[in-house]
Amino acid sequence: MAKNTPQAIRGTQDMLGETAERFQHVVEVFDRVRRLYGFGRVEVPVFEATAVFARSLGETTDVVSKEMYSFEDRGGDSLTLRPEFTAGIARAYLTNGWQQHAPLKVATHGPLFRYERPQKGRFRQFHQLDAEIIGAAEPAADVELLVMADQLLKELGIADGVTLQLNTLGDSATREAWRAALVKHFEAHRGELSDDSQERLARNPLRILDSKDRQDRPIADAAPSIDDVMSDEAAAFFAQVTTGLDAAGAKWERNARLVRGLDYYRHTAFEFVTDRLGTQGTVLGGGRYDGLIEALGGPETPAVGWAAGIERLAMLIGVPRPDPVELVLIPQDSEMQTLATEILAHFRSDQSDGDAIIADMAFSGSPKKRYDKARKSGALRVLNVEQPVGAGGIGNLRIRDLKPVDEYDEQDVVRKRLRTFLSAKFEFVMNDRVFELKARKS
RNA sequence: GCGAUCGUAGCUCAACCGGUUAGAGCACUGGCUUGUGAUGCCAGGGGUUGCGGGUUCAAGUCCCGUCGAUCGCCCCA
Structure with missing residues (x-):
């Protein structure tokens, strides 16, 4: 081992041979499928003003302060390596006047950066595929995105081990009512919750629903369902999504405990999950984020999107057989x-x-x-x-x-x-x- | 940020309860055989056992620290 050679940064990876071929195969299949669905390619910067991400992430200060790669450039501006695609694409949508193209269907892929402890399928520099439809309030947009994701996984040959878990977070009235009902329920059982979940109760009560702690499970399982407080409009929206999925032949499973931490998420939330990757089982996830663009100072703009970890997908696919040297x-x-x-x-x-x-x-x-x-x-x-x-x-x-x-x-x-x-x-x-x-x- | 396990040649690994010149396969280099050949043979280079300290007559092996890796917790935009 060379003593003088600088080491690779923790959580980054060098890929060669089969690993690299797997990675590339995922990207190629994505690029082909995304064209089939009429998603144009979009390229956005790898770094942005910190405010782009800080504002889109809102009040979850932990994430903003501890888990982003932020730095000052020589001019003293605070910049951040992108931890996700959506905020940057939303920013580009606003600053370039892409409203004129709405509804805008775009896709991209590339590296993202999060300052986290590496574990199986989780890196500090990792890579995602991403697809967004901006400026479409119709459930048909959700369906299109989900069906595309479903087809992608099928074409990668991993659909068998992966299930689509689907939920709705309702419209803002429903979401607020549900949140209030959950807080009331968990408050009533406060003493029985794990320490972590007592923390969550103050900060992010919805997250108690997917707690892994055995102690929390009975209380979480007994919590009120969003269906109990769902408005007719929200229920109708969700019904149109599920009907669309059925029509397109995409299998799904209701998971009423699937949630999103941030407030601007509305309606559809989903994750494609596998049990073959240990604890990091989400292979593709997304949802409708109708409030995000406003949070960035733009007009009220409905949007849906998803992202998928390329490394995780690459671990699941079979060995690609590159063309042999003739x-x-x-x-x-x-x-x-x-x-x-x-x-x-x-x-x-x-x-x-x-x-x-x-x-x-x-x-x-x-x-x-x-x-x-x-x-x-x-x-x-x-x-x-x-x-x-x-x-x-x-x-x-x-x-x-x-x-x-x-x-x-x-x-x-x-x-x-x-x-x-x-x-x-x-x-x-x-x-x-x-x-x-x-x-x-x- | 927390916990568990791990860290020996370029790579994958071995070395009994701590004991003498730390081994093998693959890879690499050279040669032999072959003389148009598939996993044939011989030889060679390459390690202060991640790093730093400690215990001991003696440490790859035990202890502490540090760095890194893996898996999990937290978090998950």
């Missing part, structure tokens, strides 16, 4: 490297007859080592580039299959293209399957 060129020695480079460049760029070919070159070690390396890489074929025998030649080429041919390609475009290329550039003869390059055509 051909590895093996120059026999350094003198044959130039010829190999010429042929290699052709394979990698030629698209006259379909896609270019994934090709590589093994250029270090003895010929034996090069061959072994090519074989271990999982490449399908090898092209040896050898010194010409006898005088006057340019080089000898011999192509060899490393795997049974029927496993990958009966047409063998690679051989076909090699022959075409050689015919155009060289005078050559075939001798016992070896291309003997005699001279260059000019």
Whole structure:
């Protein structure tokens, strides 16, 4: 271990090989699905004025003061690395006049930063997929977002282990009534609650509902349901959401204890949850945040959105099988490297007859080592580039299959293209399957 | 912020109740065999056992601290 090398920052990760491929696969599938649903790409800055996040998070001072990466820049302004996408997108919506595009359907993905203790599936720099519909008050927007999330998980092949838990927080009147009823209920059982939950009662009473403490469970389970205080309007909204999900074939499960801490959340709240990731089981979550844009000083603007942890999704999917290397060129020695480079460049760029070919070159070690390396890489074929025998030649080429041919390609475009290329550039003869390059055509 | 477990070559790990030159596989380098070859053979480089202190005749092994990792609590926008 190098003593002088600075270490990676706690909670950050370096990804290579399979881990990186998994990550990339999630992003690619998301990008494809998001287009199917007509969500445009949006790019927003990785850092913003601290106020963007502080205001959107409102009174939850713990989160703002302890769990954000905030710093002063050289001009003395307080900046913060984004801990979420929504606030930044909402800010962009306001500062760029994107109201003109409402309802705006946008998607993005990238790194986010939270100063938290790392654990399974939780990092300080982590990555999310994100989708938002801004300026749509209709339940159809909620449905669209949920169905897209559902399809994403299906296309990633992880829908089986994941369930959509759905709830409504009602309109603001319902939400207030529910909150009051909960506080009353928990006050009555104050003494039986865990210490943590007694704290929550003062700060964030809704959170007692999803407490993990065994002591709290009976009291939380006996708490009044939002359904008891739901307004007709809120109930109708929720019914339209569930009807839409059913129509689209998205399975869901009511979880009346699913809540959101912040006050601007209204109506739909949801999480796609798995039990395969230990305690950090939420894989995708979101809801309707009709009050957020006002909190940022904008006009009353209804909106819905969700975000999903890329790392968590990546842990759940099967191993992506990247396209194999079709051909590895093996120059026999350094003198044959130039010829190999010429042929290699052709394979990698030629698209006259379909896609270019994934090709590589093994250029270090003895010929034996090069061959072994090519074989271990999982490449399908090898092209040896050898010194010409006898005088006057340019080089000898011999192509060899490393795997049974029927496993990958009966047409063998690679051989076909090699022959075409050689015919155009060289005078050559075939001798016992070896291309003997005699001279260059000019 | 709190708790538990862990920290040995580049990587994955081994080393009986503390005991003498800390081992193996993979990877890397060189060579042999092969002479167109699939997990063949030989050799080599590489570790002050995360770091700092302590106990002991003796510490990778025990104790304290520190840093890091993992899992959980809190939090979860």
